[in-house]
Amino acid sequence: MNPLYEVYPLHIENSLTGEKELFSPVLEGRVGMYVCGPTVYSDVHLGNARTFTSFDLIFRYLMHLGYSVRYVRNITDVGHLENDADSGEDKIAKKARLEALEPMEIVQRYTVDFHKVMGQLGALPPSIEPTATGHIVEQITMTQAILDKDWAYESNGSVYFDVNAYNNDGGDYGVLSGRKMDELQAGSRALDGQDEKRNPADFALWKKASPAHIMRWPSPWGDGFPGWHLECSAMSTKYLGDEFDIHGGGMDLKFPHHECEIAQNKACTNHNGARYWMHANMLTLNGKRMSKSTGNTILPGELFSGTNDQLIKAFHPSVVRFFMMQAHYSSVLDFSNEALLAAEKGHNKLLAAWNILQQASAKGGQGFDVQAWKDKCYGAMSDNFNSPILIAHLFEAVKFVNASEGGLAITAGDLKELQQSYKTMVFEILALQGVESQSAHKDALDKAMDLIIELRAQARTNKDWSTADLIRDQLNDAGIQLKDGSEGTTYSL
Ligand code: AMP
Numbered sequence: 001m002n003p004l005y006e007v008y009p010l011h012i013e014n015s016l017t018g019e020k021e022l023f024s025p026v027l028e029g030r031v032g033m034y035v036c037g038p039t040v041y042s043d044v045h046l047g048n049a050r051t052f053t054s055f056d057l058i059f060r061y062l063m064h065l066g067y068s069v070r071y072v073r074n075i076t077d078v079g080h081l082e083n084d085a086d087s088g089e090d091k092i093a094k095k096a097r098l099e100a101l102e103p104m105e106i107v108q109r110y111t112v113d114f115h116k117v118m119g120q121l122g123a124l125p126p127s128i129e130p131t132a133t134g135h136i137v138e139q140i141t142m143t144q145a146i147l148d149k150d151w152a153y154e155s156n157g158s159v160y161f162d163v164n165a166y167n168n169d170g171g172d173y174g175v176l177s178g179r180k181m182d183e184l185q186a187g188s189r190a191l192d193g194q195d196e197k198r199n200p201a202d203f204a205l206w207k208k209a210s211p212a213h214i215m216r217w218p219s220p221w222g223d224g225f226p227g228w229h230l231e232c233s234a235m236s237t238k239y240l241g242d243e244f245d246i247h248g249g250g251m252d253l254k255f256p257h258h259e260c261e262i263a264q265n266k267a268c269t270n271h272n273g274a275r276y277w278m279h280a281n282m283l284t285l286n287g288k289r290m291s292k293s294t295g296n297t298i299l300p301g302e303l304f305s306g307t308n309d310q311l312i313k314a315f316h317p318s319v320v321r322f323f324m325m326q327a328h329y330s331s332v333l334d335f336s337n338e339a340l341l342a343a344e345k346g347h348n349k350l351l352a353a354w355n356i357l358q359q360a361s362a363k364g365g366q367g368f369d370v371q372a373w374k375d376k377c378y379g380a381m382s383d384n385f386n387s388p389i390l391i392a393h394l395f396e397a398v399k400f401v402n403a404s405e406g407g408l409a410i411t412a413g414d415l416k417e418l419q420q421s422y423k424t425m426v427f428e429i430l431a432l433q434g435v436e437s438q439s440a441h442k443d444a445l446d447k448a449m450d451l452i453i454e455l456r457a458q459a460r461t462n463k464d465w466s467t468a469d470l471i472r473d474q475l476n477d478a479g480i481q482l483k484d485g486s487e488g489t490t491y492s493l
């Protein structure tokens with residue numbers, strides 16, 4: 001049998017060309033994918049989690065198509081400075097100083113948190129999860145190779161990539177982001193360390209460590225630490241080869257991070273690194289990008305427990321994942337309680353229909369074209385991983401299933417096919433968490449709670465405060481909290 005990737009050929013929007021292209025991997029049947037991982041100096045917020053969940057969907061679908069995938073996602077545990085222009089303190093060293101801890105205690109704490117959150121969101125672990133501190137030798141070797149080409153220079157114990165020298169020798173800095181050299185040069189800012197650079201567009205490959213800096217390694221240029229961009233070039237090519245298939249990350253990493261990676265890769269290997277560069281779009285909160293630095297964040301854990309003032313209730317991680325899957329990975333997604341409530345409804349409807357479908361019988365007929373439907377589901381996913389369109393097709397099946405009484409009007413063979421494909425799409429690819437009966441219980445609980453909330457509201461209208469309080473207190477004892485808001489009363493467990 002032909003592999004699914006031949007039946008449903010994949011098209012990917014490539015940020016490098018700005019085009020949607022037929023995916024053609026370096027090695028037939030195999031995919032090497034590198035995704036920039038988190039800088040582990042604080043809890044991952046929901047925005048970070050969205051990017052990693054988007055790539056989990058991509059990872060899952062690639063595997064489902066029959067590719068053998070090596071997915072490398074790093075942990076940044078050194079070198080990411082507070083400012084992208086190579087200035088400010090190392091984020092991890094700063095947190096360690098503020099908390100009087102070892103940097104590796106910070107790294108451990110937030111790596112564990114990251115894994116926990118991604119596990120809750122149903123994300124599979126990557127095949128390799130390398131760290132920047134574990135690849136210092138590789139980064140020094142690359143820095144030396146770029147110096148040997150005269151595309152880098154040493155300045156006061158630091159080494160910078162020489163963007164002009166690279167471009168004058170045929171390099172194409174700006175190829176990914178579309179930025180022009182004159183714009184970059186005009187963007188000069190009087191930041192600390194900038195005077196060491198020949199050109200404001202140059203970027204650090206290696207930074208000299210000040211005497212107080214704890215994270216330091218010996219190098220041919222003195223004690224220091226690697227620049228942030230270099231780790232990803234070093235680790236992606238080490239594990240995936242000079243030319244590999246997919247490089248991903250959040251949209252905000254396109255420039256300067258990925259632009260710099262491409263220049264480093266070109267300098268060392270003559271390849272861009274990946275053939276396909278993919279960028280996941282941002283999660284916004286109140287219309288602004290969710291970002292640690294502005295404090296405009298919600299943590300996944302707060303969402304799962306309902307413990308954030310901006311939330312009207314708790315949401316199950318599977319609902320949160322579904323909320324993310326309802327948007328295309330390349331679209332901006334705005335967080336709101338209303339959107340989460342709508343996602344919860346859709347999510348539960350999808351799972352409730354699965355309960356029916358699982359037990360349904362076929363009464364024969366052609367009430368639903370299962371093969372055409374299946375082709376549309378795969379077609380959506382093979383068209384640049386279009387999960388919202390996939391979900392729309394799943395709801396066509398939900399409609400058919402829910403409308404059928406006394407058996408589905410399809411053949412027994414089609415029923416089997418429908419069950420199998422529905423299950424694959426919902427549980428394997430979208431990876432909603434499949435304790436199907438939970439959602440049926442949840443529906444029943446929602447209905448019972450609506451009734452109790454209504455009875456309490458009536459008691460309050462009748463000024464029967466003792467009954468109203470009794471209801472609230474007894475529910476509290478049972479672990480159910482009521483929350484009165486302008487839109488009415490909601491509950492959380
Ligand atoms: P960091 O730990 O800051 O390096 O970020 C980890 C990943 O999260 C990167 O791929 C970022 O692009 C991504 N990211 C950061 N903020 C957001 C956001 N608001 N929405 C989606 N992804 C984000």
Ligand code: ZN
Nearest residue numbers: 036037232257
């Ligand atoms: Zn990276």
